[in-house]
Amino acid sequence: MQLILDKLKLRYSRRNTEIVKWKDNTGGKVIGCLPMYFPEEFVHAAGLLPVTLFGDNGPIAHANRHLMTNACGAVRGTFEDLLLGKYDALDGVAAVLICDQVRFFFQVWSLDHEFGFFHQMWRPFNIDQSSRPFLLNELKRLKSALEEFTGNAITPGKLCGSIRLFNETRSLMRALNDIRKTRPGLLKASDLVKAIAAGMIMPKEEYNSILKELITQTRDSDYESGEKPKVMVCGHPCGMPEEEILDLIEEMGAVIVGDDFFTGSRYFSVDVPCSGDPVEAYADFLLNLIPCTTYHYPQNWIGQDRSLSTYGDYVADYVRENGIQGVILLREMYCDPFDLEFVMLKRKLEERNIAHITLNTGHEAGSLETQRTRIQGYLEMLSC
Amino acid sequence: MGTQAKIGNRLESQNRLGKLIADHYQEAREIKESGRKPIVWTTTAAPNEILWAMDFCVLFPEAYAATCGARHAAYRHCKITEDKGYEHHLCTYCRNGLGSTLADIEGLDPFDPLPAPDLLLVANNSCSLITKWWEHLSHYWNVPLIHIDTPYIIPGVPEKDVIGHIKHQIGDLIRFLEEFTGKKFDHDRLREVVKNGSESAKGYTDMMKMNKHNPAPSTYFDLMPHNFPNLVLRYKPEVADHYRLMKQEMNERIREGIVPFENMKYRVYWDGIPYWFAMRFLSKKLQSLGICLVTSAYSQLFAFDRSDPERPLDSVAENTAYFYLNRDVRYKAEYTEQLYRDYDLEAGIFAYAMTCKPFSITMHYIADYVQKKLGVLSTIIEGDLVDDTFFDEEKTGIRLETFAEALESNKPSVGKTVF
Numbered sequence: 001m002q003l004i005l006d007k008l009k010l011r012y013s014r015r016n017t018e019i020v021k022w023k024d025n026t027g028g029k030v031i032g033c034l035p036m037y038f039p040e041e042f043v044h045a046a047g048l049l050p051v052t053l054f055g056d057n058g059p060i061a062h063a064n065r066h067l068m069t070n071a072c073g074a075v076r077g078t079f080e081d082l083l084l085g086k087y088d089a090l091d092g093v094a095a096v097l098i099c100d101q102v103r104f105f106f107q108v109w110s111l112d113h114e115f116g117f118f119h120q121m122w123r124p125f126n127i128d129q130s131s132r133p134f135l136l137n138e139l140k141r142l143k144s145a146l147e148e149f150t151g152n153a154i155t156p157g158k159l160c161g162s163i164r165l166f167n168e169t170r171s172l173m174r175a176l177n178d179i180r181k182t183r184p185g186l187l188k189a190s191d192l193v194k195a196i197a198a199g200m201i202m203p204k205e206e207y208n209s210i211l212k213e214l215i216t217q218t219r220d221s222d223y224e225s226g227e228k229p230k231v232m233v234c235g236h237p238c239g240m241p242e243e244e245i246l247d248l249i250e251e252m253g254a255v256i257v258g259d260d261f262f263t264g265s266r267y268f269s270v271d272v273p274c275s276g277d278p279v280e281a282y283a284d285f286l287l288n289l290i291p292c293t294t295y296h297y298p299q300n301w302i303g304q305d306r307s308l309s310t311y312g313d314y315v316a317d318y319v320r321e322n323g324i325q326g327v328i329l330l331r332e333m334y335c336d337p338f339d340l341e342f343v344m345l346k347r348k349l350e351e352r353n354i355a356h357i358t359l360n361t362g363h364e365a366g367s368l369e370t371q372r373t374r375i376q377g378y379l380e381m382l383s384c
Numbered sequence: 385m386g387t388q389a390k391i392g393n394r395l396e397s398q399n400r401l402g403k404l405i406a407d408h409y410q411e412a413r414e415i416k417e418s419g420r421k422p423i424v425w426t427t428t429a430a431p432n433e434i435l436w437a438m439d440f441c442v443l444f445p446e447a448y449a450a451t452c453g454a455r456h457a458a459y460r461h462c463k464i465t466e467d468k469g470y471e472h473h474l475c476t477y478c479r480n481g482l483g484s485t486l487a488d489i490e491g492l493d494p495f496d497p498l499p500a501p502d503l504l505l506v507a508n509n510s511c512s513l514i515t516k517w518w519e520h521l522s523h524y525w526n527v528p529l530i531h532i533d534t535p536y537i538i539p540g541v542p543e544k545d546v547i548g549h550i551k552h553q554i555g556d557l558i559r560f561l562e563e564f565t566g567k568k569f570d571h572d573r574l575r576e577v578v579k580n581g582s583e584s585a586k587g588y589t590d591m592m593k594m595n596k597h598n599p600a601p602s603t604y605f606d607l608m609p610h611n612f613p614n615l616v617l618r619y620k621p622e623v624a625d626h627y628r629l630m631k632q633e634m635n636e637r638i639r640e641g642i643v644p645f646e647n648m649k650y651r652v653y654w655d656g657i658p659y660w661f662a663m664r665f666l667s668k669k670l671q672s673l674g675i676c677l678v679t680s681a682y683s684q685l686f687a688f689d690r691s692d693p694e695r696p697l698d699s700v701a702e703n704t705a706y707f708y709l710n711r712d713v714r715y716k717a718e719y720t721e722q723l724y725r726d727y728d729l730e731a732g733i734f735a736y737a738m739t740c741k742p743f744s745i746t747m748h749y750i751a752d753y754v755q756k757k758l759g760v761l762s763t764i765i766e767g768d769l770v771d772d773t774f775f776d777e778e779k780t781g782i783r784l785e786t787f788a789e790a791l792e793s794n795k796p797s798v799g800k801t802v803f
Binding site for chain 1: 468469470471473474475478508511512513515516517519520522523526528529530531533535536538539540541542545548549552553556560712713714736738739741742744745746748749766
């Protein structure tokens with residue numbers, strides 16, 4: 001089991017060279033997608049390989065000449081990689097304009113660098129049916145752009161095929177995630193997020209077979225779960241959460257049994273419906289994802305019975321439904337949507353009487369020792 | 385541009401502006417006391433003509449934030465939000481607004497607070513953070529919130545789809561407001577409001593263009609506060625008169641050779657939202673260095689120049705869609721370049737606001753773009769919208785002095801950013 005996990009982690013850590021290797025082997029083209037919510041199935045149906053772009057967690061040097069340090073780690077990290085030439089093998093890049101930083105900055109990528117394919121997509125911020133016609137047009141525009149780029153028609157049959165393949169990936173990821181709920185501690189959280197992330201950079205056909213084998217091996221494991229406080233870890237919305245923090249939490253005696261990471265539940269919780277027109281189905285999918293700190297849920301704010309946070313409701317319900325004792329909030333520096341939602345999320349957790357702690361993460365977040373002391377105190381409190 | 389021209393006193397229009405602002409807030413307070421109209425808090429480029437046509441009292445927390453910044457009251461409001469868990473680096477217009485609200489609700493004596501809202505309207509054409517800000521207002525005031533989603537104008541997205549999406553939401557807004565107020569929407573009144581807005585917008589734009597004259601009859605910082613009438617009061621017919629009189633006053637200055645300060649040497653562009661708390665310092669410093677700020681793309685935020693009474697609903701939707709911040713970086717860079725050409729500018733000061741990403745995140749790119757295109761000199765200074773803890777007066781002063789030295793020595797450093 002650990003061998004497969006290590007293999008997936010290696011694929012993740014070598015993600016940029018893997019792209020070159022894949023292209024050499026197949027002669028195919030690769031589109032890099034910035035987190036989050038980009039309709040990868042459309043890219044796949046056009047005969048391309050979609051890969052998610054994760055910036056390095058290392059020091060930022062080149063990007064700082066173009067961006068102030070108050071840009072978030074994901075934006076600075078990916079731009080740094082672009083400037084370092086790590087994305088030179090990509091045939092194109094694409095993004096849903098999910099937040100102000102991506103919205104206002106992403107186009108700069110295309111102004112200084114030649115990409116064969118460059119696509120910006122607007123997922124309406126009102127998550128309700130009023131957004132559906134515009135969203136549908138955006139999906140049709142993406143489909144046309146990909147068809148023009150590749151010369152391949154994205155037929156309903158091809159798109160349905162890609163959707164089924166990606167649904168299978170999500171279903172396998174959910175199965176893996178369920179293992180940590182039923183057998184807490186068997187899978188380290190830091191292994192799991194990288195195993196999920198590997199699926200976002202590898203061909204799904206290959207990845208799904210590896211994941212099936214991994215799930216089989218976990219079932220065969222004789223690991224005995226001990227009695228440890230179960231926690232959910234939230235936040236750090238777009239990027240890869242730091243391995244060190246996740247390991248620290250588990251080394252200190254807790255077991256992470258839930259998250260809402262992009263490299264976690266946020267990616268695999270919901271499937272695209274397989275019936276009817278696949279473009280229409282995809283619009284429904286994008287309107288039915290788990291709540292996100294970036295978006296607006298109109299029905300909550302018009303009526304009389306407003307919840308102070310739709311996202312907070314989701315987290316609190318997840319905690320209660322899964323017998324979780326507490327929540328650890330990872331707060332990435334300079335992520336404005338999360339930082340604003342964070343205030344309401346904390347109140348929601350207080351309102352629902354859910355113990356929680358906040359750890360700052362991201363570039364220049366501070367020492368692990370400080371985090372260690374805070375986690376220790378928190379876990380002692382949970383154990384009381 | 386050295387000159388021996390006469391030095392002008394403060395523009396008479398500044399006094400008239402002061403009265404327009406004071407009357408607006410006084411009227412809002414009276415409305416709150418009497419309850420004769422519902423009060424709505426809205427954002428700069430939401431489809432606000434709909435609200436005026438429905439006879440709402442319409443207030444702008446962003447304009448209020450600028451006032452708090454200029455009056456050195458914002459820091460206290462921002463501090464209140466930090467105590468409540470809001471991060472220091474979040475937009476300080478937002479933190480000022482939430483801090484003032486929290487202070488008002490908790491009886492902590494905010495600075496001249498806006499009368500409490502009955503309704504909230506927000507459009508995300510300036511940023512998506514503003515939607516979250518308004519959600520928090522909705523929570524604290526316990527009033528309904530309507531959000532207008534405004535897709536970014538990007539290459540490939542048919543603009544008619546963006547306008548259509550906004551217009552559809554305006555239709556939903558009208559239906560909601562009819563239910564909220566119990567009144568039928570009056571399309572004739574909307575046409576009248578848009579007509580007033582169109583005349584006000586034309587007056588504003590014409591007035592701003594007076595600084596194309598060399599020497600400029602006024603500094604950009606003197607003109608900048610006059611965005612207030614076109615933003616907040618353009619539904620009133622008298623606002624066009626304000627701009628007409630102002631243009632007249634500036635014309636007189638040009639005729640008589642009056643300039644705003646002695647020893648004006650350089651015609652310079654300003655980029656970004658002003659540091660409201662530092663206007664006096666910056667004005668004095670720039671004048672001492674002979675730098676005359678002439679214009680800024682910031683003014684375009686308040687142009688509302690699509691208003692057309694022949695197409696009231698469409699033009700309201702267009703103003704919302706084509707809001708300057710909702711344009712992509714290539715458009716902004718080209719627009720800025722054109723300003724340099726139209727106003728005969730020789731350099732630019734790019735004012736990075738540490739808590740405003742929409743304005744600041746592409747600032748390096750735009751500064752580089754105009755430098756490459758025009759061979760002009762640029763400098764980037766660092767500060768913030770209303771929170772002076774992000775601003776270092778001494779460091780900024782030194783940077784501006786260095787910039788002036790580079791301007792003085794002229795050619796060797798042309799095409800380079802001065803840091």
